[in-house]
Amino acid sequence: MIPAKISTKERILNESRRLFFEKGYETTSIQDILSALDIAKGTFYHHFQSKEELLEEIAVQFSKEAHAAMLNEIGDLGNEGTGLEKIRKALVVAHNWKKGKSEEIRFLLESLFSASNLQLRDKIRRKSVGLSFPLFASLIVEGQKDGSLKSNLRADHLTSIIFDLSDALGEKVAFHLLGRSKDSEAEIYELMVSYHTTIEDLLGSPAGGLDYFSREEWSELARLFKGEKTPSPIEEPLQLVANAG
Known part of the structure; x- marks a missing residue:
């Protein structure tokens, strides 16, 4: 061929x-x-038209690749999985995809989180949200119908709120990974736990329903993004967290 x-x-x-x-x-x-x-x-x-437009296209490519990976995994669950299980599966896939692309994603973070690229970063964020918003909104509707999610709020409103929360957390995580934050690795993880608990409460998910991301997993991901070879010391374990930014 x-x-x-x-x-x-x-x-x-x-x-x-x-x-x-x-x-x-x-x-x-x-x-x-x-x-x-x-x-x-x-x-x-x-x-x-410019190098900036080229970077924008590359960043959108990354979003499309992650989105396609999530769709493939969620599709494998078919009618057997609940809306909650599919959301959790999507988060697991996104986490593993980030681990596999850690060096390239770090280059994106370094490029997009510079002061000169604020507008470009916002433009890329809107495009990425536009790509994945319908998927998560549909999974929330599915979870509300099958009873795995107890929230009675509109699915599109819930998705919008959750994406805004995730964007704010993602910025804090990015600054930490780039060495531009005074917060320690443990403090960032505790912040993730708080965001995660808030999202579970918003969705009406059972406590721990979205858990998959441990303290050790966060340390491993942080090392990958920072290019560190040796393990960082692990402080006492905290609860699992679903949102890794």
């Missing part, structure tokens, strides 16, 4: 993703991309 031909836009995206990851977003120039691909400047600008 003859492999499908890769479009010029895909080539630019793939090579830029590689260069950004290896050299860093700020230090990679458009000329670096042109030279690596041996294409003219006009060819690049036919597909992308």
Whole structure:
């Protein structure tokens, strides 16, 4: 079977993703991309107006990959799983996907959490939310119908509130992973637990219904994102937490 031909836009995206990851977003120039691909400047600008637009497309690619992984796993549950079980499954898949992409996601965090990219980060966040919002809203409706979630609030309202909470937590986690926070690893984890408990209460989930993320798992994820080779000392274990930002 003859492999499908890769479009010029895909080539630019793939090579830029590689260069950004290896050299860093700020230090990679458009000329670096042109030279690596041996294409003219006009060819690049036919597909992308700027380096910022290119980063936006790459970040959205990441969101689409994570979303596709969640859909595949949730689909495997079919009609056997409850809405609560499918939400938990989606969170597990997202967590494992982040672990497998830790180095690339760190590059995204470093790029998007710079002062010069605030507007771009917000734009990417809105696109990512637009991608996954319908899925989580539908799973909440499913959980309300099958009784696994007891909240009587509108599913779209619950999803909006939960996404806002997750976004706020994600920012705090990102700053910690990038070494820009005074909070310790244990303090960030305790904050995760508080957010997690709040989300369970909002959904009307049984206590622990979304648990899958232990203190040890958080330490492992933090080491991966920070590029550390040796384990960090584990303080006394806390309860499990579902939302890892």
